[in-house]
Amino acid sequence: MTEPLVDRPSDPAARPRTPVDLADPARYQHGIPHEAFAELRATPGLAWNDNGSFWAVTRHAAVVEVSRDPETWSSAVGHIQIYDIDADALDARASMIDMDPPIHTRLRRLVSSAFTPRHVQDYRAAIRRRVVDRLDALEAAGGGDWVDLVAKPIPIGVICDLMGVPADDHDLMIELSDHLVAGTSSEPLDPGAYGNTTELRLLPFNSPAAHGLNQYALDLGERRRREPADDLVTKLIQAEVENEAGVRERLTDDEFANFFRLMIFAGNETTRSAMGHLARHLIEFPDQFERVRADRSLLASAAEEVVRYSSPILYFRRTATRDAVLDGTPVAAGEKVVMWYAAANFDEAVFDDPLRFDVARPTLPPNVAFGGGGAHFCLGASLARLELVELIDEWLDRGLRLEPTAEPVVVDSNFVNGLEHVEVQIS
């Protein structure tokens, strides 16, 4: 833990404040607010954001410190998003991402072997086929909405195949996970959508789409109970996990549905955002991609740069379980710290000329788009990297160029840096 800054005031009213409201979704309508984040990084210590009442963590080292110490910075206490929710709501929506070790570790173990860097190589050919199919469609149309034609279908197809969701339902999974994020925007959905009758406060992202995903999960689980298959849904319904009393038990319906929802959302929305931003990078930095075309050994660092530069998840929150000092700032037990990955990924102390898009940028120390390491580090990082590498590689093989035909439309959210539409034509 770092030493406190000597002049750090303990009086809450005298705390240094963030220069802008970081919780306001409108702040992200034009992309990552680099100026505000740079100002925060340049000022020693943490700053307090009044709206949402949290400490803003913007330096790379502090994000890594929080991520790797779940005993002090809990995912289970409070909530992992900025807004607070009641204890019963936390309980109802809990999946491994909102849990601390040791129970988190036991749940993660159920699926982790499918996502190791070695194991994901088994999916390479299937991923390439999806990429080829989608780029064929884009090329045949001479362009169109890159998000609809390329960025949406590839990641959802990949994660649905792993989970065992039939191809006919992939569009429904896209729709439900899109509507999930709508819960973090300024204009949430109709509470009764998807036949929802549950109080919104009990649903993830306060969104009725979470009800839709949970119902779908339970139906699919039921089908797999009758007809097991070689997929993760079958694995989850058959799995036994040791509870706090040391007894091995099957997942309850709620635990299973929450697990399913996490996998679909996490495997889909994030990679889609990175692929959406990739189109913008291909347009804005063609010379960089020429370097990769000439030297394919740069594919991995190029994919990593796409992820750093787009930072698809803007933040995750933790809650202090005890009084602690972070980045020189005393943080009281119960206070929220919000790790702005989108700020830490441009930390001048770690990344040389951070606003430069550089396909050959060293990948160590790693950026924190997949988290700062530790227990919750993105389970699907190797899979997402592989999907991006295959997409860039196939794109370069085709020797095509993209041109924008309209301004990209950004997802209205303070949580994801997503793109609704990126209209392009091929030249």
Ligand code: HEM
């Ligand atoms: C570019 C794409 C992706 C980005 C930027 C991303 C980002 C993240 C981040 C920031 C976290 C939280 C890390 C932390 O709290 O320390 C996370 C967790 C997670 N991600 Fe990803 N992710 C991506 C793709 C995927 C994919 C393809 C999957 C598919 C399985 C996935 C599954 C998960 C899961 C299950 C967790 C929770 C892990 C846990 O709590 O132990 N992600 N991801």
